[in-house]
Amino acid sequence: MTSPSKPDLSALVKSRLATPREMRIEADAAAIGAAILRQLLPNSAPGGDYPLRMSSLGSCAKALAFKFRGVPPDGRVIDGRARATFAMGDMAEQLLVTTLADSIGELGDGWKLSDYREEGQALVSLDVELPEGTVTIPGHPDGTIEGPQGFRAVLEVKSASSYGFSRWEKAIRDGVDPWTPEEGYWFQVQGYMHATGTDLAYVLALCKDSGAIMGFWIRRDPHFMSMITKHLNLVTTTDPASAPRMLPNGEILGPVAKLSKKTGAPLKGHNALHWRCCYCSHFRTCFGGRLDEKVETDYRGRPSRKLYLRA
Numbered sequence: 001m002t003s004p005s006k007p008d009l010s011a012l013v014k015s016r017l018a019t020p021r022e023m024r025i026e027a028d029a030a031a032i033g034a035a036i037l038r039q040l041l042p043n044s045a046p047g048g049d050y051p052l053r054m055s056s057l058g059s060c061a062k063a064l065a066f067k068f069r070g071v072p073p074d075g076r077v078i079d080g081r082a083r084a085t086f087a088m089g090d091m092a093e094q095l096l097v098t099t100l101a102d103s104i105g106e107l108g109d110g111w112k113l114s115d116y117r118e119e120g121q122a123l124v125s126l127d128v129e130l131p132e133g134t135v136t137i138p139g140h141p142d143g144t145i146e147g148p149q150g151f152r153a154v155l156e157v158k159s160a161s162s163y164g165f166s167r168w169e170k171a172i173r174d175g176v177d178p179w180t181p182e183e184g185y186w187f188q189v190q191g192y193m194h195a196t197g198t199d200l201a202y203v204l205a206l207c208k209d210s211g212a213i214m215g216f217w218i219r220r221d222p223h224f225m226s227m228i229t230k231h232l233n234l235v236t237t238t239d240p241a242s243a244p245r246m247l248p249n250g251e252i253l254g255p256v257a258k259l260s261k262k263t264g265a266p267l268k269g270h271n272a273l274h275w276r277c278c279y280c281s282h283f284r285t286c287f288g289g290r291l292d293e294k295v296e297t298d299y300r301g302r303p304s305r306k307l308y309l310r311a
Helices: 009-018 029-040 061-068 080-107 162-173 184-196 224-237 283-287
Strands: 112-114 124-130 133-139 143-146 152-160 200-207 213-219 291-297 303-309
Touching: 009 080, 009 200, 009 213, 029 080, 061 224, 061 283, 080 112, 080 143, 080 152, 080 200, 124 184, 124 224, 133 184, 152 162, 152 184, 162 200, 162 213, 184 200, 184 213, 184 224, 283 291, 283 303
Parallel strands: 152 200
Antiparallel strands: 112 143, 124 133, 143 152, 200 213, 291 303
């Protein structure tokens, strides 16, 4: 049973979507539309362009080092397909956030949603003390959940493929946390909680393939700052070329070794790079001329870039 301080907000959203009625809040349709159409404009990231943002805290140290030092990108580019994907994420965010803002009052007096995009997303920042000095990392939470007796929590909205959505659902059914340091989003939402001084965050997620909705609470982790300080120290104090290809949880992004147990010969998929490398804006800079770039079909049968490290 959900405690009064941690209500099932996804149930509110699903109920509101299933029951059309007049809006109880003043929803600015033009502002909602502008948030989606920003993908048609240059330099459209909220709050400006920063080399380090809370949304990228879960990224590879080497990739962040290239951005931090201003190394020109040479890898994945933001093409029309990517912008359409981002726009769908913006649409999902606007729908879920507006629906929650319009329904959260059903929990009783004192409950409301503030600082969401239509009202003006709050710019928060996280100061990380490093040997080279203080690095300030900005971020834009999707909203602030407010409740009775000064209750405050961060809202994070995500749209996900059926693969990711099902994985999070299974974790909840198994009684474990859907987001841990193995999930890059964990570092983003932990950054928001530490920057705002809140102990809880609520993740509201939409499956892009089916329209299914789910939600779960995350508690602030006391080990986050030491983990991210260690990670960012690799980002800021080393030459990007010598920074490790490592995630903040310690995972190394190396090529996949697939060899025959009998003959030792390479099998299909041998030396394939991690999917994160395929989405990196600096993968050619990172690996030099040692890559084979191929277009293969993904698990949905759609074309997708694959990277292989030459022997």
